[in-house]
Amino acid sequence: MSKIRKLLIAGNWKMHKGVRETENFLNELKESFDNDVFDKVDIAVCPPFVSLYTASIVLRGSKIYLGAQNVFYEKEGAFTGEISPSMLKEIEVKYVIVGHSERRKIIGETDETIAKKIKVIVEEGMIPIFCVGETLKEREKGIEEDVVERQLIRGLKFVQKQDDFVIAYEPVWAIGTGKTATPEIAGKIHGFIRSKLKEIFDEKKAFEIKILYGGSIKPENIQELISHPEIDGGLVGGASLKKDSFISIIKNSIRSLKYD
Numbered sequence: 001m002s003k004i005r006k007l008l009i010a011g012n013w014k015m016h017k018g019v020r021e022t023e024n025f026l027n028e029l030k031e032s033f034d035n036d037v038f039d040k041v042d043i044a045v046c047p048p049f050v051s052l053y054t055a056s057i058v059l060r061g062s063k064i065y066l067g068a069q070n071v072f073y074e075k076e077g078a079f080t081g082e083i084s085p086s087m088l089k090e091i092e093v094k095y096v097i098v099g100h101s102e103r104r105k106i107i108g109e110t111d112e113t114i115a116k117k118i119k120v121i122v123e124e125g126m127i128p129i130f131c132v133g134e135t136l137k138e139r140e141k142g143i144e145e146d147v148v149e150r151q152l153i154r155g156l157k158f159v160q161k162q163d164d165f166v167i168a169y170e171p172v173w174a175i176g177t178g179k180t181a182t183p184e185i186a187g188k189i190h191g192f193i194r195s196k197l198k199e200i201f202d203e204k205k206a207f208e209i210k211i212l213y214g215g216s217i218k219p220e221n222i223q224e225l226i227s228h229p230e231i232d233g234g235l236v237g238g239a240s241l242k243k244d245s246f247i248s249i250i251k252n253s254i255r256s257l258k259y260d
């Protein structure tokens with residue numbers, strides 16, 4: 001099977017790894033891949049803010065990309081505790097996670113603030129990894145597609161056709177629970193997301209956009225997930241924290257690919 005879109009595997013470290021641990025981890029990680037791996041899969045790590053600059057220095061000259069876990073939607077000003085898009089851009093951040101369910105639920109992030117964040121990220125030339133996904137209750141009610149559609153339409157409100165972005169479908173019931181969506185369950189929603197992207201933008205744009213799956217990805221299930229034509233990679237939480245499991249996920253993700 002060959003993939004239509006280049007794979008992306010991004011590690012979301014959440015609130016793990018301070019400066020020293022980040023430095024050690026990334027110094028080892030960047031030596032762990034042969035060059036041809038990067039032809040098949042884009043690799044990114046998303047450390048917490050305090051470790052981002054160190055990560056940026058360690059990764060300079062390597063092919064591993066840097067991602068942030070959040071950003072504020074204003075460019076500069078009196079916003080105590082916030083980080084602006086240009087600050088991230090300055091240290092060579094490429095991706096920014098937006099709308100993660102933990103931020104929606106625990107921090108109270110709304111579709112409105114998510115839309116504003118996505119706007120400033122693309123304006124700064126970075127790529128949002130925009131997370132959507134339903135809770136277990138919503139799935140049990142059979143309204144998962146309605147939820148995802150609403151999140152998509154509201155979050156992409158300011159996005160133009162020429163803007164680059166990535167969608168991560170992360171069913172809340174699968175995050176950190178050890179319960180992974182099957183490739184069929186994830187693939188069905190990915191297909192639905194792509195059909196909505198077609199309605200919002202057009203067929204070409206919908207075809208180009210990477211849709212990642214996230215939620216209890218492990219070395220043992222990534223290959224099967226990637227085998228689904230609609231799944232273009234993964235946003236990996238817990239299993240990205242250990243070097244061996246993150247490396248195995250990346251290596252297994254390309255195992256089912258065959259290039260002519």
Ligand code: PGA
Pocket residue numbers: 012170174175176177178214215216217235236237238239
């Ligand atoms: P998990 O987290 O892999 O630990 O389930 C995924 C995520 O929250 O992005």
